[in-house]
Amino acid sequence: MAKETIDRLRRIEGQVRGIAGMIEDGRYCIDVLHQLSAVKAALRRVESEVLKNHAATCVEDAVRSGDPEAQREKVAELIDLFEKQRR
Amino acid sequence: MAKETIDRLRRIEGQVRGIAGMIEDGRYCIDVLHQLSAVKAALRRVESEVLKNHAATCVEDAVRSGDPEAQREKVAELIDLFEKQRR
Amino acid sequence: MAKETIDRLRRIEGQVRGIAGMIEDGRYCIDVLHQLSAVKAALRRVESEVLKNHAATCVEDAVRSGDPEAQREKVAELIDLFEKQRR
């Protein structure tokens, strides 16, 4: 997952830099706002990758460990994360 | 959880009925839109209640069962749900 | 717009009532959560209808009035609404 996700983050970095440049150039606000929407959409894709990776690694480790406390902790973390995202 | 959540849903039902009445009465669109936002916020609170209840019951049962497949299924369901909500 | 939007709100009312019934019947939490997502999606469609109707009527009236203050008020209302929705 890492390489692909890091590449995506580099592109997002460039997009953010590009938006700053648009504002410096006095580009039309609506165009800037659409670019900001595009960056948020790209971040959501990164979130999806990280989330799926988390399920396949950290959460899977807790399942294999057979340790109920480790498993409860993983579930609580996920629910806490999603509660924050939906606010 | 059930009684409190069902009461909240009854109130939401009433709010939705109220919005239909606002439109029938030709009420100002912006007021209708703010009411729609309020209903969505109330639904998010119901989601939180149901999600926390799910963690404390269904997911907890899977943890206690010690059955890795049941646990994996619970995690996959949660991730699938949150992926849909973030689209 | 009204008839179509009111019909949609009636259906949403029924969906909310249905969710309360699911909880009373002890239906699986994840199914309830997916239904809640469906109701929120339906509400977003109602929002779109009301918003477009607002633009075509109330905002259009302000444009035709040629009254700058009325126009500023319309713009301020829209921006306030969207700020709230994005929180």
Added chain:
Amino acid sequence: MAKETIDRLRRIEGQVRGIAGMIEDGRYCIDVLHQLSAVKAALRRVESEVLKNHAATCVEDAVRSGDPEAQREKVAELIDLFEKQRR
């Protein structure tokens, strides 16, 4: 608006670079996900600044112009933008 908004975008750029670093360092996924949420929140603040600036400049120009077509175009752009953001 520009200076403050550009500074905010520079910080966001740094945050995105930091997240890539977290992933390279194998930091815990949940910490990465919370950082991604923080970046999205920061982007929403930039959106608010740009939107308010747009209302005070471009939209205000259309109001002062007294040109109904220019005003209609501004309203249509705003509604289109918010429809995209709510999808």
